[in-house]
Amino acid sequence: MSSPQNRVAVLTNSISRLNGGIFEAVRNLTLAINTEKRYTLSVFSAIDAYTTADAPLWGATKVHAFPVRGPRSFGYSPELTHALKASNADLLHVHGIWMHPSVAARSWSRQTTKPYIVSPHGLLKPAALQNSGWKKRLAALLYENAHLRHATCLHALNSAEAEAFREYGLRNPICVIPNGTILRDEILRDRQTDGRSILYLGRIHPLKGLRNLITAWSAVRNEAAAMGWRLTIAGWDQNHYRAELERLADQLGVRSSVEFLGPQYGEEKELRLRSASAFILPSESEGLPIGVLEAWSYGLPVLMTQACNLPDGVLAGAALLMDSEAQSIAAVLLTFFALTDDERAAMGRNGRSLVCECYQWEHIGKSMTEVYDWILGQKPKPSCVLV
Secondary structure: OOOOOOEEEEEEOOOOHHHHHHHHHHHHHHHHHHHHOOOEEEEEEEOOOOHHHHHHHHOOOEEEEEOOOOOOOOOOOHHHHHHHHOOOOOEEEEEOOOOHHHHHHHHHHHHHOOOEEEEOOOOOOHHHHHOOHHHHHHHHHHHHHHHHHOOOEEEEOOHHHHHHHHHHOOOOOEEEOOOOEOOOOHHHHOOOOOOEEEEEEOOEOHHHOHHHHHHHHHHOHHHHHHHOEEEEEEOOEOOOHHHHHHHHHHHHOOHHHEEEEOOOOHHHHHHHHHHOOEEEEOOOOOOOOHHHHHHHHOOOOEEEEHHHOOHHHHHOOOEEEEOOOHHHHHHHHHHHHHOOHHHHHHHHHHHHHHHHHHOEHHHHHHHHHHHHHHHOOOOOOOOOEEO
C-alpha cells in the first residue's frame, strides 16, 4: 500500500473557471484522490482573474498560484517553475498542453529525474490540432513534443483519445480513465422546469458547433414553435464569438426563440440545469465532455455528436446521436421533438443510471490512484493502462 508520504504535484494553467471543463475535471479528480488519503496532492498554477474567487472550491487541497509574465495565452511564470522544483514531489501530474506548464514540467523532470503523467484533455484530437494550427506546430517543435514523449504515462479520457495519441506518434504507455461528475439525489426532488427548453452550456467557441446549431434551429423553427421549444445558449464567450452567433440568429430570423446568456457558475449554473428540459452538445471536437455528464446527473436527455466520445450513452438510451453538420442536427431535433414526455424522461433516468455506474469521481479517483501506484513501482500495472 502507498505511504501517505507520497506527494503528487498537480500542474495546470488555471485553477479557476477560466479553464472551463478542464477546471472541473482537474479539481474533482484531485479532490477524489485526496479523499483516498494515500497520496498528498498539491496544485500549482498561474494566477488569473478568478483565482482568488475559485480557490476555496479546492477545499483542503493546497493550491499555489503565481503571477504570469507576458501574454496570458502562454502563461509564462518563472515563479511557478521554481516552486514546482522546490515541492519535493514524488510524481507530477500535468493537466493540459500547449502552454508554459509543459515547459515547467520538462524542467522539473530533468532536474529531479522523477516521473510525470500528462492529461491532454482532448487537446491532441485532430480538430483541436487544427485550431490555431501554426502556433501548435511551432510549440510542438519548441517544447511540446519533448514534453509529451518523455512522459512516463499519458492519460486518455477514452479509446478515441488514446488512438489520437498513437496517430500523433506517441508511444508512451496510456491509461484510459474517463472524466466524471457528482450525482446528487436532491437534484430531481427539487427540479424546476420552465417550459420546454434545450440547453447548451459550455464554452462559446467555433469548435463547439454552435453556428451549425443555430442554422439547424432555423430549419426546425416551425416545429419548435408549434410545440413550445426554445434554445438557450449559455457559457463563457471566447474571442467575442457570441456576437457573431447573435448576428446569425438575427439574420436567420430565430432570435425570438434563441436565448443567449453569459457564463453560468455556482447557483446560476445549477438553476439553469434544473430548469432545462434537455441538453445539446453539437461539438466538432471533445475529450470527454463534463457538460454531458452533468446533464445526465440532472436527469436530462442529451443530444450530442459522435465527437463527444460517449457511445455508451446512446447504447444506454440516454442520448440521441448526430453529426456536427446543420442538416444532421436538424433531423435529430425533429426526432427529439416527436418523442413523448415519458420517453424523454426515460432518457434522463437512463443517463443518471449510467453516471451512477460508470462516471462518479469516487471510482475514477481510485483508478487514477492505481496508476500512480504503478508509476511509482508500488503495484503492478492496472488494467486501464495500455502499453
